[in-house]
Amino acid sequence: MNLIDRIEAGELKKEAPQVRIGDTVRAHIRIVEGEKERVQVFEGIVIRLRGGGVRKTMTLR
Numbered sequence: 001m002n003l004i005d006r007i008e009a010g011e012l013k014k015e016a017p018q019v020r021i022g023d024t025v026r027a028h029i030r031i032v033e034g035e036k037e038r039v040q041v042f043e044g045i046v047i048r049l050r051g052g053g054v055r056k057t058m059t060l061r
Helices: 003-011
Strands: 024-033 036-050 057-060
Antiparallel strands (some): 024 036, 036 057
């Protein structure tokens, strides 16, 4: 096990929700504008999944 794998193993949640293509999800995105910070919610359909573990990414429409 290399260093990156050991670091990622500590960051993984044991009970992460299973997301599949076609699912509708909500993404909470933190936006910083100057000194102000807000959370914007975006709801979309998963159209692509890539990677795995901590580095997993998804594309929403």
